[in-house]
Amino acid sequence: MSRGRLIETTLLILAGLLLAIATVNDVVEQTHVNHRLIADLRTWRSYTGHDYRNLSIEQDLYGHTTRDVICGNTTPGGPKERVQLCLRMTGPVVRGARAAGGGWYLPPKVEDVPSLRYGCFGEAKSAGLCGPAARGSESPEGSSAEAGQ
Amino acid sequence: MGGVVRGSGRPARALVVLCALVLVAATAEIVLDGAVGHSPLIPKQPEIAGWLGGIGERLGYRVFLIALLAFTGAYAVMLGLARRVSKRWAIVLVGVLQLIVFAGPILISTDVFSYIAYARMGVEHALNPYTHGPSAIMHDPVYPYVGKDWKHVATAYGPLYTLLSYPLAPLGLKGAVWGMKLEALFASAGTLALTWRCARAREIDPVGALLAVGANPLWVIYGLGGAHNDLIMTLFMMAAVVLMLAGRSAPAGASVVAGALVKATGAALLPFMILSSRRLAPILGALGALALGALIGYAVWGIHGIDVVAALNRDAAFVSTDSFPTEIAHLVGKPGVFPIDHDLLKGALVVIVVYLLWRTWRGYDWIAASGWTLLAISVTSTWLLPWYTLWSLPLAVIARDRRLLVATLAVQALFIVHQISPLLVPVS
Numbered sequence: 001m002s003r004g005r006l007i008e009t010t011l012l013i014l015a016g017l018l019l020a021i022a023t024v025n026d027v028v029e030q031t032h033v034n035h036r037l038i039a040d041l042r043t044w045r046s047y048t049g050h051d052y053r054n055l056s057i058e059q060d061l062y063g064h065t066t067r068d069v070i071c072g073n074t075t076p077g078g079p080k081e082r083v084q085l086c087l088r089m090t091g092p093v094v095r096g097a098r099a100a101g102g103g104w105y106l107p108p109k110v111e112d113v114p115s116l117r118y119g120c121f122g123e124a125k126s127a128g129l130c131g132p133a134a135r136g137s138e139s140p141e142g143s144s145a146e147a148g149q
Numbered sequence: 150m151g152g153v154v155r156g157s158g159r160p161a162r163a164l165v166v167l168c169a170l171v172l173v174a175a176t177a178e179i180v181l182d183g184a185v186g187h188s189p190l191i192p193k194q195p196e197i198a199g200w201l202g203g204i205g206e207r208l209g210y211r212v213f214l215i216a217l218l219a220f221t222g223a224y225a226v227m228l229g230l231a232r233r234v235s236k237r238w239a240i241v242l243v244g245v246l247q248l249i250v251f252a253g254p255i256l257i258s259t260d261v262f263s264y265i266a267y268a269r270m271g272v273e274h275a276l277n278p279y280t281h282g283p284s285a286i287m288h289d290p291v292y293p294y295v296g297k298d299w300k301h302v303a304t305a306y307g308p309l310y311t312l313l314s315y316p317l318a319p320l321g322l323k324g325a326v327w328g329m330k331l332e333a334l335f336a337s338a339g340t341l342a343l344t345w346r347c348a349r350a351r352e353i354d355p356v357g358a359l360l361a362v363g364a365n366p367l368w369v370i371y372g373l374g375g376a377h378n379d380l381i382m383t384l385f386m387m388a389a390v391v392l393m394l395a396g397r398s399a400p401a402g403a404s405v406v407a408g409a410l411v412k413a414t415g416a417a418l419l420p421f422m423i424l425s426s427r428r429l430a431p432i433l434g435a436l437g438a439l440a441l442g443a444l445i446g447y448a449v450w451g452i453h454g455i456d457v458v459a460a461l462n463r464d465a466a467f468v469s470t471d472s473f474p475t476e477i478a479h480l481v482g483k484p485g486v487f488p489i490d491h492d493l494l495k496g497a498l499v500v501i502v503v504y505l506l507w508r509t510w511r512g513y514d515w516i517a518a519s520g521w522t523l524l525a526i527s528v529t530s531t532w533l534l535p536w537y538t539l540w541s542l543p544l545a546v547i548a549r550d551r552r553l554l555v556a557t558l559a560v561q562a563l564f565i566v567h568q569i570s571p572l573l574v575p576v577s
Binding site (some may be wrong): 008012016018019020021022023024025026027029031034035047090112 | 409
């Protein structure tokens with residue numbers, strides 16, 4: 001093998017290794033996120049006593065805060081068609097569930113915008129996350145998804 | 150089963166048959182389950198595969214990923230045994246895979262509905278698809294099927310592709326979808342036939358080349374399954390290679406430009422072809438085709454019809470979660486790619502292309518150099534879609550440098566690995 005070809009092959013292997021590590025890292029991160037997501041959904045269902053499947057989730061995928069917000073109807077209906085109860089989850093997954101430190105309500109058919117929130121409770125109330133004077137969204141910057149349609 | 154393998158050997162024969170069965174079964178599973186609809190993997194679409202609907206079950210991520218992994222595993226084994234597979238069996242297998250996918254619904258992507266929307270804008274609504282997005286035809290039957298990210302986006306495809314799609318517009322929505330599927334099937338079959346011819350001309354095993362492309366999971370499930378126009382680009386690309394190998398360099402140059410007038414990426418072959426031949430003919434052929442394409446594009450759509458650079462710049466700014474730059478950004482703790490990263494990636498791509506040009510000038514295989522460039526474009530792109538990893542594949546199987554095939558397949562394998570997290574922790 002010529003020297004040039006050897007250098008090329010070495011660079012290709014290094015590039016391939018970088019891509020492989022980045023891919024596996026992403027899969028592991030996504031797996032953790034999914035693991036957290038399952039716990040979030042289970043926690044929301046456990047707190048509310050509703051076994052609804054159409055819950056909307058906003059996850060902090062890359063902020064490393066593990067803070068997620070899960071919203072769902074308070075009474076049976078299509079996605080976001082009833083008054084919605086949002087719970088703010090933080091912390092580690094313990095026995096398949098997470099701690100809901102607080103939350104708020106949303107009117108039907110709206111997205112989770114701070115100015116539309118009302119009835120804040122728990123940590124969300126003390127953090128001032130409700131109403132027109134709410135500080136920023138504190139809503140995670142990650143992805144939002146509709147689970148289990 | 151006689152005639153399955155070349156030479157003798159019962160174990161090899163049994164393994165080839167087993168792999169072929171897995172490939173067919175995995176494809177059929179995806180298509181039959183996909184035909185049921187109501188799946189996150191199957192875009193909302195007019196009922197074109199309803200006649201298959203009663204056989205499968207709703208396609209979920211789990212079944213899809215298991216089928217995709219089984220397909221990939223069988224493909225890898227089949228490639229290892231390619232020298233033992235008979236010519237007739239390879240052709241039949243590849244043909245069956247393509248036909249199964251052709252018979253089913255559109256898989257994974259909504260792109261084909263954008264293609265139809267652009268065609269209907271031009272033919273049915275007298276609108277310029279280079280200046281308007283599908284939102285300009287909100288009341289057209291195709292509009293509800295266009296992907297939400299693309300409703301306001303004008304076409305990024307070349308004028309030749311837009312012209313090819315226009316005759317399908319008056320066929321109605323279902324007719325146009327079948328027309329697009331047929332175009333993709335012919336383009337795939339044509340690319341495979343030309344790949345076979347190139348492999349023979351270069352004294353590379355054509356059966357191996359055919360299987361590597363035609364039984365490739367991303368080619369079959371994503372490329373053909375989504376009826377992507379990338380297959381038309383690869384058809385022109387491989388036609389250019391055949392012409393070049395036959396010493397007809399002017400038509401070869403014209404064919405590269407024709408591919409680029411379908412999808413601009415196809416132009417990547419041209420500098421390497423010109424450098425390799427060191428003749429005026431491919432330049433003249435390319436200029437002739439370019440002039441004709443520009444003339445038609447300008448006459449039909451005005452200046453926007455030939456402004457490929459604007460469309461490329463727009464698309465280069467997009468970011469997909471599957472792109473390698475995004476994955477590397479996550480690896481170093483960033484939430485995603487930043488504007489500066491786009492510039493760095495473009496810089497890296499320029500360095501790679503300049504190096505490959507220099508190598509081609511020094512006698513390196515121009516087909517391999519073209520393949521490396523297409524692979525580098527997909528790897529450095531922040532907007533990586535699975536069918537972009539197909540661009541380099543037909544060139545890789547006929548390249549003198551076998552590292553290109555290994556690299557292309559490795560990139561594809563990484564793409565598949567990146568999809569598997571729902572399999573590890575399913576969300577319900």
